[in-house]
Amino acid sequence: MNQATDEYDVIVLGAGPVGENLADRTRAAGLSTVIVERELVGGECSYWACVPSKALLRPVLARAEARQVPGLREAVGGSLAAADVFAHRDKEVGNWKDDGALTWLDSAGIDLVRGHGRLIGPRRVAVTPPDGSDGGERTLTARHAVAVCTGTRAALPDMPGIAEARPWTSREATSSGTVPDRLIIVGGGVVAAEMATAWCGLGSRVTVLVRGSGLLNRIEPFAGELVAETLREAGAEIRTGTSVKGLARPGGAAGPVTVTLESGEQLEADEALFATGRAPHTADVGLETVGLEPGGWLTVDETCRVTDVPDGWLYAAGDVNHRALLTHQGKYQARIAGAAIGARARGVERLDTSRWGEYATTADEAAVPQVVFTDPEVAAVGLTAEQAESEGRSIRVVDYDMGQVEGSALYADGYRGRARMVVDLDRGHLIGVTFVGPGVSELLHSATVAVAGEVPIDRLWHAVPSFPTISEIWLRLLETYRG
Structure with missing residues (x-):
């Protein structure tokens, strides 16, 4: 990768699927483009979310369906081979190495700078090298646009003992190489429902604590009801209207975790997964240097251009703009934003941003598709x-x-x-x-x-x-x- 050029047409912060797609579109428009990434190229979805979770879920769901086929159900009556499931998961995420993604970047003509990138003013990005690497901070300058595609992180609630207890987030839930005998899941959304399905299928005794009235409350009510019914039949316990007020792991890292409910009841498990929402990865990307509040969601127009920054050079695509927190919607936004950056760089003054126009992310509010891989x-x-x-x-x-x-x-x-x-x-x-x-x-x-x-x-x-x-x-x- 070219590590010498400090001026580019476009700088992209974040090399997940969103950043990759945006960079691909700006390169297709003939613009020199660099991606800055501090972790693995491929991002959260490829290594800790969509891909590993579906690799864990596929054998669970395939077995469940096979058990409903006459003549086949008797052949699939045993337990899943967890070690084989984990090995397949590890293969699908490239054993948490990004060699394949680097090959694609190179073939697409997109440069990569590894390290933590943050804005230091209009069109300027400082990159701090990864820990232990040689060289000092590097400054990149964009002629046309900077795009923030840094995604989200798991949001943990502020409660006593949670930092010391080190609960699972979605990352640990999708990357664990062992099956916890007892697993408590706090939350009722997609991550909670999918991970309850996966780990129950792999042999954990799962308890799901839902603060609301049921699972998947952003979808039609019957969806969560049918999923909960099947989970209970598989042996999971689902408690609705239940709030958690504390967490502790008295025995240290290797010991069990104790979850304290608002009622005062205490539950013990080997692991506790908190699937309680997402927060934007914007606290440390230098938003304050361009007049924005750090740590918040970024408000954008139909082309994913940040509305509160003068001169229209800053874009935000994917989860950070809070329009639709789904990988495929982020990629959709990235394609449109990348094309818009290219058009504006060519001097096109008026883009078609009307409903369903070429440069409008209309689907974010009218036609967002989502699959929840549960049973x-x-x-x-x-x-x-x-x-x-x-x-x-x-x-x-x-x-x-x-x-x-x-x-x-x-x-x-x-x-x-x-x-x-x-x-x-x-x-x-x-x-x-x-x-x-x-x-x-x-x-x-x-x-x-x-x-x-x-x-x-x-x-x-x-x-x-x-x-x-x-x-x-x-x-x-x-x-x-x-x-």
């Missing part, structure tokens, strides 16, 4: 019924039992699932779709196309699903809608 899977895009009603929309909600579709019955004996579509009656198209059931993740993109494309519901009637597949759920939903 059963949850796949959703767009608005829930509650969200649509809160916006004052005139809607119709259509539900259908997915187990009544022939493809579902062939997929799994006793298939349990549910589908919902939310129709905007004034506009005549879908604004939200949710599927819950085994194998539904692969249905999601069809729903995303329908929502993002604002396909008239009468036209969807002519999109004929193949028989006998689970995708016939579309026909059943439309038949119910038409009456």
